[in-house]
Amino acid sequence: MNKEIDCRKMDCPAPVLNTKKAVEAESLKSLSILVDNDAAVENVSRFLSYRGFGVSVESGHGFSRITGELDLDNFHQEPAENENTEAVTVESPDDMVKTMVMATSEFFGQGDDDLGSGLMVNFIKTLPELGDDLWRLVFVNSGVKLTTKDSKVISELKEIENSGVDILVCGTCLTFFNLMEEKAVGQTTNMLDIVTSMQLADKVVKI
Numbered sequence: 001m002n003k004e005i006d007c008r009k010m011d012c013p014a015p016v017l018n019t020k021k022a023v024e025a026e027s028l029k030s031l032s033i034l035v036d037n038d039a040a041v042e043n044v045s046r047f048l049s050y051r052g053f054g055v056s057v058e059s060g061h062g063f064s065r066i067t068g069e070l071d072l073d074n075f076h077q078e079p080a081e082n083e084n085t086e087a088v089t090v091e092s093p094d095d096m097v098k099t100m101v102m103a104t105s106e107f108f109g110q111g112d113d114d115l116g117s118g119l120m121v122n123f124i125k126t127l128p129e130l131g132d133d134l135w136r137l138v139f140v141n142s143g144v145k146l147t148t149k150d151s152k153v154i155s156e157l158k159e160i161e162n163s164g165v166d167i168l169v170c171g172t173c174l175t176f177f178n179l180m181e182e183k184a185v186g187q188t189t190n191m192l193d194i195v196t197s198m199q200l201a202d203k204v205v206k207i
Contacts, residue, residue, distance in 0.1 A: 003028055005192040010065055013171040013190040016047050019090040020192075022050055029070045036063040038180045039171025043132035098135040101127065102194075103143035105143040108207060119147070123207065124153040128160060136197055137164075139186070142171040144177065157185045159167040168193055 005022055007015035015035050022031060033044050041064050045055045053068030076144055107116030108123050124146065127134060128139075137160065146153055147169050161167050167186030174180045174188065198204050 003031045005031065005033045007040065007098075008034050010035075010040075012039060012043070012170075013192040014168045016043050016190050016192050019044050019047060031068050033068075034063055034064045035066065037171075037175055037189070039175050039188060040064075041066060043171055043190045043193075046187070047088055077135055083177075097133045098200070098202045099130060099133045099205060100136045100197055100203070101140060101207065102133070102138045102140065103146060103207050104141050105207075106142045106145045116181075117152075120207075121152050128163070134160070134165050135201065136166040136168065137186070138168045138189075138194055138197060140194070142174055142177070144169050144171075144179060144183070146171045147185050148179055148182040150182070151184070168197065170194070170207050 003022055003026065005018055007018055010018070015033065019031075019033055022028060035041055035044060035128075041057060041059075042064050045057060048055050048066070048068040051068075052071050054071050056067045056069075058065045058067070103120075105116075106120060107113055108119035109116050137157075145151065147157060147167070148154070151157070157167060168189035169183055169186040171180070171188040171190055175182055180188075
């Protein structure tokens with residue numbers, strides 16, 4: 001059974017949620033999703049790939065068509081909350097606390113922006129001191145600017161990611177600031193992933 005879902009003019013996380021609903025409610029072997037922004041292309045494609053679909057994307061005339069063809073060898077029989085579930089449900093030592101840090105701005109605190117920028121650089125550089133408790137970094141709003149190639153902390157963030165920490169970057173925010181092509185670390189994500197991450201975390205630190 002083939003199905004086409006028109007998600008044009010829909011804001012995050014509607015394209016992923018509509019795709020998730022269709023995949024879980026119907027026995028689909030192939031489906032196509034129409035979207036009109038880069039963030040939706042990345043989020044829907046990643047979701048379908050995790051669910052065992054081979055993914056192809058065709059773009060033109062102001063929108064993209066994401067086509068998913070079910071790969072039965074990689075099909076996930078049990079529904080998952082998001083495409084990162086496999087990575088986050090691994091059992092952890094009893095004394096390990098899964099700490100999620102959410103950066104909602106490129107600045108640390110309110111007041112002077114120059115001071116706030118310097119404090120944020122120092123904060124990111126100090127994050128590895130959390131050790132194994134540091135589980136996931138989430139960047140939203142102007143915080144996504146920290147994940148771009150010209151960021152003062154891009155090398156530190158890459159080292160953190162290479163150590164096994166998940167880094168999620170809001171796709172809607174990247175699009176708003178016209179930074180989708182400038183992102184140099186982490187996975188482009190959506191509000192469904194962010195909310196699920198908050199639910200799975202033992203502790204959420206917002207800065």
